[in-house]
Amino acid sequence: xxxxxxxxxxxxxxxxxxxxxxxxxxxxxxxxxxxxxxxxxxxxxxxxxxxxxxxxxxxxxxxxxxxxxxxxxxxxxxxxxxxxxxxxxxxxxxxxxxxxxxxxxxxxxxxxxxxxxxxxxxxxxxxxxxxxxxxxxxxxxxxxxxxxxxxxxxxxxxxxxxxxxxxxxxxxxxxxxxxxxxxxxxxxxxxxxxxxxxxxxxxxxxxxxxxxxxxxxxxxxxxxxxxxxxxxxxxxxxxxxxxxxxxxxxxxxxxxxxxxxxxxxxxxxxxxxxxxxxxxxxxxxxxxxxxxxx
Amino acid sequence: xxxxxxxxxxxxxxxxxxxxxxxxxxxxxxxxxxxxxxxxxxxxxxxxxxxxxxxxxxxxxxxxxxxxxxxxxxxxxxxxxxxxxxxxxxxxxxxxxxxxxxxxxxxxxxxxxxxxxxxxxxxxxxxxxxxxxxxxxxxxxxxxxxxxxxxxxxxxxxxxxxxxxxxxxxxxxxxxxxxxxxxxxxxxxxxxxxxxxxxxxxxxxxxxxxxxxxxxxxxxxxxxxxxxxxxxxxxxxxxxxxxxxxxxxxxxxxxxxxxxxxxxxxxxxxxxxxxxxxx
Amino acid sequence: xxxxxxxxxxxxxxxxxxxxxxxxxxxxxxxxxxxxxxxxxxxxxxxxxxxxxxxxxxxxxxxxxxxxxxxxxxxxxxxxxxxxxxxxxxxxxxxxxxxxxxxxxxxxxxxxxxxxxxxxxxxxxxxxxxxxxxxxxxxxxxxxxxxxxxxxxxxxxxxxxxxxxxxxxxxxxxxxxxxxxxxxxxxxxxxxxxxxxxxxxxxxxxxxxxxxxxxxxxxxxxxxxxxxxxxxxxxxxxxxxxxxxxxxxxxxxxxxxxxxxxxxxxxxxxxxxxxxxxxxxxxxxxxxxxxxxxxxxxxxxxxxxxxxxxxxxxxxxxxxxxxxxxxxxxxxxxxxxxxxxxxxxxxxxxxxxxxxxxxxxxxxxxxxxxxxxxxxxxxx
Numbered sequence: 001x002x003x004x005x006x007x008x009x010x011x012x013x014x015x016x017x018x019x020x021x022x023x024x025x026x027x028x029x030x031x032x033x034x035x036x037x038x039x040x041x042x043x044x045x046x047x048x049x050x051x052x053x054x055x056x057x058x059x060x061x062x063x064x065x066x067x068x069x070x071x072x073x074x075x076x077x078x079x080x081x082x083x084x085x086x087x088x089x090x091x092x093x094x095x096x097x098x099x100x101x102x103x104x105x106x107x108x109x110x111x112x113x114x115x116x117x118x119x120x121x122x123x124x125x126x127x128x129x130x131x132x133x134x135x136x137x138x139x140x141x142x143x144x145x146x147x148x149x150x151x152x153x154x155x156x157x158x159x160x161x162x163x164x165x166x167x168x169x170x171x172x173x174x175x176x177x178x179x180x181x182x183x184x185x186x187x188x189x190x191x192x193x194x195x196x197x198x199x200x201x202x203x204x205x206x207x208x209x210x211x212x213x214x215x216x217x218x219x220x221x222x223x224x225x226x227x228x229x230x231x232x233x234x235x236x237x238x239x240x241x242x243x244x245x246x247x248x249x250x251x252x253x254x255x256x257x258x259x260x261x262x263x264x265x266x267x268x269x270x271x272x273x274x275x276x277x278x279x280x281x282x283x284x285x286x287x288x289x290x291x292x293x294x
Numbered sequence: 295x296x297x298x299x300x301x302x303x304x305x306x307x308x309x310x311x312x313x314x315x316x317x318x319x320x321x322x323x324x325x326x327x328x329x330x331x332x333x334x335x336x337x338x339x340x341x342x343x344x345x346x347x348x349x350x351x352x353x354x355x356x357x358x359x360x361x362x363x364x365x366x367x368x369x370x371x372x373x374x375x376x377x378x379x380x381x382x383x384x385x386x387x388x389x390x391x392x393x394x395x396x397x398x399x400x401x402x403x404x405x406x407x408x409x410x411x412x413x414x415x416x417x418x419x420x421x422x423x424x425x426x427x428x429x430x431x432x433x434x435x436x437x438x439x440x441x442x443x444x445x446x447x448x449x450x451x452x453x454x455x456x457x458x459x460x461x462x463x464x465x466x467x468x469x470x471x472x473x474x475x476x477x478x479x480x481x482x483x484x485x486x487x488x489x490x491x492x493x494x495x496x497x498x499x500x501x502x503x504x505x506x507x508x509x510x511x512x513x514x515x516x517x518x519x520x521x522x523x524x525x526x527x528x529x530x531x532x533x534x535x536x537x538x539x540x541x542x543x544x545x546x547x548x549x550x551x552x553x554x555x556x557x558x559x560x561x562x563x564x565x566x567x568x569x570x571x572x573x
Numbered sequence: 574x575x576x577x578x579x580x581x582x583x584x585x586x587x588x589x590x591x592x593x594x595x596x597x598x599x600x601x602x603x604x605x606x607x608x609x610x611x612x613x614x615x616x617x618x619x620x621x622x623x624x625x626x627x628x629x630x631x632x633x634x635x636x637x638x639x640x641x642x643x644x645x646x647x648x649x650x651x652x653x654x655x656x657x658x659x660x661x662x663x664x665x666x667x668x669x670x671x672x673x674x675x676x677x678x679x680x681x682x683x684x685x686x687x688x689x690x691x692x693x694x695x696x697x698x699x700x701x702x703x704x705x706x707x708x709x710x711x712x713x714x715x716x717x718x719x720x721x722x723x724x725x726x727x728x729x730x731x732x733x734x735x736x737x738x739x740x741x742x743x744x745x746x747x748x749x750x751x752x753x754x755x756x757x758x759x760x761x762x763x764x765x766x767x768x769x770x771x772x773x774x775x776x777x778x779x780x781x782x783x784x785x786x787x788x789x790x791x792x793x794x795x796x797x798x799x800x801x802x803x804x805x806x807x808x809x810x811x812x813x814x815x816x817x818x819x820x821x822x823x824x825x826x827x828x829x830x831x832x833x834x835x836x837x838x839x840x841x842x843x844x845x846x847x848x849x850x851x852x853x854x855x856x857x858x859x860x861x862x863x864x865x866x867x868x869x870x871x872x873x874x875x876x877x878x879x880x881x882x883x884x885x886x887x888x889x890x891x892x893x894x895x896x897x898x899x900x901x902x903x904x905x906x907x908x909x910x911x912x913x914x915x916x917x918x919x920x921x922x923x924x925x926x927x928x929x930x931x932x933x934x935x936x937x938x939x940x941x942x943x944x945x946x947x948x949x950x951x952x953x
Contacts, residue, residue, distance in 0.1 A: 113884035268723035271716030411780035426789030
């Protein structure tokens with residue numbers, strides 16, 4: 001019990017961070033499932049959503065600002081897909097990935113320009129930022145809310161994918177891009193929908209994440225983004241439950257490592273885990289195997 | 295009359311998960327022979343090829359080349375329980391080389407859907423195949439310490455292109471060649487590895503009758519000129535019957551017939567496999 | 574033109590270039606804004622070397638590797654650790670009792686060691702990751718670069734790496750000719766490799782792995798070779814970058830740095846050494862010099878030019894890069910290389926091309942029209 005009591009704050013923080021990674025990881029995994037693209041700009045979208053909140057609250061009350069930034073992030077995600085990825089639909093995969101890196105570079109530089117390179121204080125969202133005591137450990141409400149909210153959203157998403165027409169189209173496209181096109185599925189709208197869902201979840205993830213960390217920097221998106229991607233790979237890229245489970249595992253492990261006093265290695269650990277997974281089971285926990293035909 | 299044996303495939307079974315693509319397949323190719331492998335679509339012909347060339351390690355069975363065992367495997371690990379084929383326990387070694395090792399030993403191949411180095415020149419396509427037998431290492435090659443070797447490779451490539459009638463296209467990008475010439479280039483490239491045995495995967499696919507007639511003559515020619523044995527998969531019956539000395543027939547992964555063209559043409563099981571049975 | 578003539582021309586051009594740099598360095602004072610020219614030449618050369626090394630793996634061998642910053646870090650540290658003068662070590666390693674290494678090696682030896690250590694790391698990393706496919710390879714190499722960065726910042730290794738503190742006071746060069754010549758030699762070696770039998774094998778792997786393997790090319794061995802050699806030169810590049818910057822810190826070698834090199838390679842053209850070199854100089858010149866004015870608040874009379882302030886340069890720059898990535902996907906050179914013949918041809922055709930510009934501009938709207946019609950047809 002001692003171990004648990006000593007480490008409870010870290011485990012709680014881990015579950016919370018895990019939930020936030022999960023919300024980002026879904027965006028990665030869905031886009032990869034459909035376009036076979038590592039959307040390197042996704043982490044930066046998450047950062048931009050954070051910055052938008054910083055600026056939005058100076059103009060409008062919080063209850064307007066939150067839906068506003070969610071809509072804006074969704075529009076941004078949609079726009080990025082249309083401008084930077086759609087023209088490259090028939091190009092080799094590497095070109096699209098490079099375009100994604102370019103977008104990431106652009107978003108980071110734009111954020112640097114707007115903020116002047118300073119860390120911006122994230123607005124204090126009442127309720128979420130309140131402190132609360134769980135099993136004798138003091139933490140913010142957001143820590144407790146995150147896992148439940150995440151799981152709730154994921155259930156909704158799974159229902160959407162399994163039971164609606166657009167969900168069926170998404171599943172079809174992720175199976176076979178070309179055949180789905182031939183079957184009359186409007187590829188572009190399916191892809192847009194994927195980006196919309198991904199951005200929506202990233203926006204919510206960003207609210208939860210930055211409430212915990214108080215500051216937004218132009219580079220704040222890079223690391224959580226990469227980690228969420230690792231979570232997606234860990235769970236088996238293309239699989240939504242996989243991404244969520246992977247994200248929780250990574251969040252918890254990372255915080256336990258911090259708790260042990262190895263903070264320098266908390267990031268490195270994530271990547272070490274990734275490499276081990278890629279070597280031992282490249283398809284991740286729930287991924288499917290595909291064989292190249294000769 | 296005993297002929298020198300070049301390739302001997304014994305009891306090869308290839309199982310993907312629960313699907314048996316090739317089942318207990320045995321065959322041989324003797325020196326100087328042209329042997330055909332036919333069968334309906336999805337019969338496992340290309341899979342058999344891929345087992346011989348090292349793309350897949352067969353689940354069970356053994357392959358010998360010039361008397362040396364080059365591939366050998368038996369069901370192990372997870373496959374032990376799943377294995378549906380025969381002759382389990384007959385082979386106990388695991389030899390599963392990568393395709394380049396097999397090519398080095400003297401088996402070259404072409405592909406069903408042409409796989410050229412499409413954005414490189416015709417000359418480079420063939421020159422690359424000379425890389426494997428070159429006496430050099432990365433240091434001597436980079437610092438041009440062995441110019442003779444490079445010169446030899448280039449001369450041999452040029453000679454080969456001339457022999458194949460491709461010399462006037464040598465600076466063209468491979469993908470810009472007409473289809474028939476691309477096939478020919480692929481064969482030239484395979485010949486550049488100095489093979490003893492040449493495997494051709496549907497060499498006449500997509501050719502018109504005239505082109506495939508030419509190909510028939512061409513295959514015989516290269517066999518004599520380069521002292522080769524040839525093993526080919528083909529759908530084009532006229533071609534197979536015209537040049538192959540012996541033919542194997544696969545259906546659903548199982549060998550249903552073997553023999554000379556005449557025997558195959560009159561074999562009821564082959565006719566059944568191709569045309570179906572009259573009810 | 575005959576081969577010997579071209580050789581002679583190349584030698585003359587190189588000698589002339591070096592002589593000009595030498596003369597300029599002697600005449601332009603450090604305070605003049607033209608001294609930016611040397612920043613561009615020095616940093617541009619170093620970037621060119623790293624970009625070419627990245628192109629060797631990504632453009633010529635077709636492996637999507639994103640580990641370059643990690644290998645540069647290793648090179649930079651290896652170089653710095655072996656060249657800090659012994660009497661300065663106490664000051665540099667102030668938190669670690671002067672550090673563990675108490676000797677210095679000659680500069681050239683240290684640069685070579687920088688490359689070799691990076692190559693050795695690449696060899697070990699390559700064993701597991703080079704078996705992975707395209708984007709998995711990218712993310713795994715990126716991950717390794719991050720792990721390397723964490724290890725070098727680890728306090729326990731402080732006596733060697735100085736933990737997360739700066740390394741400084743190591744030997745640096747005093748003339749722009751130094752990095753130019755060093756990088757020139759390295760790039761020349763890479764070019765020789767690319768044009769050798771091994772370079773052709775790399776290209777074969779890029780074109781079609783399965784066919785390459787069927788032609789007797791050992792995929793793993795050749796991928797490993799390309800990866801290790803590329804990392805060697807990235808390590809040398811890191812050492813030279815350390816000399817340029819005069820101080821180094823592990824935290825600077827982030828994934829963003831690798832992305833910069835990747836973008837340079839793309840702008841120059843995947844699979845073109847010439848392209849990578851030109852793009853490197855352009856990249857550095859734009860970022861450090863030509864676009865500087867965008868960062869300065871400017872007034873025309875009383876009118877303040879909008880948008881211009883610190884950071885705007887990088888936004889514009891990023892937009893330019895996106896335009897290149899989206900609309901000029903082949904980059905400056907495509908897969909072509911510099912040759913005297915092509916240069917002469919280009920100059921001969923220049924008047925014709927200039928004349929045709931108005932016509933081409935007129936044609937632009939038509940291009941869009943046709944495209945949208947085609948798209949409409951497809952969508953129907």
